[in-house]
Amino acid sequence: MTIWATGLSAERSGRTILHSTDVVIRSGERVGLVGASGSGKSTLGHALIDTLQAQGQSVAHVPQSPDEALDPLRSLAFHWAEAERALGMKPDPTRQAELFTALRIEGGNLRKRPWGWSRGMQQRFVIAMALIGAPDLLVMDEPTSALDPIVAAGTMDLLDRYLQDRQTALLLVTHDLGLAARRVSRLMVMEDGRIVEDAPTHQVLSAPETRAAKSLCAHRNWLELPC
Amino acid sequence: MLNVDGVCVKRGGKPTLQGVSMSIAPSRTLAVVGESGAGKSTLIGAILGMIPCAAGTITWNDAPVRRCKPALVMQEPRSAFNPRLCLRRSVMEPLVAQGIAVDAAHLAALCQGLEISADLLDRRPSQVSIGQAQRVGILRALIASPPLVLFDEPLSALDAVTQKHTARLIADLQQNVGFAALIVTHDLGYAAAFADDIAVLRAGRIEELTTAQDFVTAPQSAYGHTLRDAAFALGALEQVA
Incomplete structure (x- = not known):
């Protein structure tokens, strides 16, 4: 199912931080939303989620840190049941087992509170919760920045494998072009609250057109920085 | 020159650093990498004298390190003021x-x-x-x-472009001023590009200590391999053909 939203915009303190923007994401497509801090990428991500939910489309969000998604005083079993209830679903142990296996958290004790699990496992639990309702679009905001590299790479690999056979589209919101280049087939580059470039990943990397994309490309690789 | 020799630190009865040794000469940079809980920040605390060592010595030019008045750059810049x-x-x-x-x-x-x-x-x-x-x-x-500056994840709060720009400014200043730098980071790309040597810390022990170039091309330990490959998978490092 193609995801589309038109006329997304946002203001803060009377200042436009997201100019009117249209977003179309094909079924199963992997898109990176990249830009510097303050370019408006997280704002666009949130505006997109709100609009799609208002339109009745199925969209799920994975925040930057599991702390934002999990209540430290509630057990993980409570979080899971709450997520199922929010989607109007009955408890489905089969679905839970399938997602936990895919994200390799099947050994985790759900009676524990979030801090009883490692951060990597917490983040995978949050991703599993986001996938309960088989959403058409998964929006991930800087999903690896709160994790160690080994855990982050493992989590992204597991998610890649899970999404591969399904038609779930992925919107990866990140300032890190290096990460996006590895994981998505299309890049939307943001600057000053606008998408200034929208093209296949290889095209943006090989021939960036705008100042923002050129800057991101020039600073993509630590070992090949411009002098 | 900073000399860390056989340092052990215990916190809450548990060993968090075990026999850690390393040295950094003026104008040189050592990056300490490893997962959360490996003991990276404990090492910084021990060098600054904020965390007592159960064993081992930390010296700057054979004198206690605090006499050289080392400086610290913290992870969260705004909350550091x-x-x-x-x-x-x-x-x-x-x-x-x-x-x-x-x-x-x-x-x-x-x-x-x-x-x-x-x-x-x-x-x-x-x-x-x-x-x-x-x-x-x-x-x-x-x-x-200060002749010694410790950086605790100095770039992790910044975006990718600002990170690289700031790293360049630090490196240029170091060349002019000549301080020794110890950088704690989980970003192997940063470590590989700007450090002379890389120490991999795991569960309080130095897993390997090698030049940055050797670490990218041929890590010595299995854990070093895993860490480097994760950096490739995340695009922090580009695979060398």
């Missing part, structure tokens, strides 16, 4: 604490090297961007000309 003071007063604190007079030429040279305008220092932490705040944090660390 007093929010009620203008940045200039916070920057001057190391000079006041050590009873050193302000050297206007030195301050101007550092500000130029860190791309800090004079009016920026008259603002409060909340009135500057996070990248600007971190550059001021580096200015404060260098204002009293």
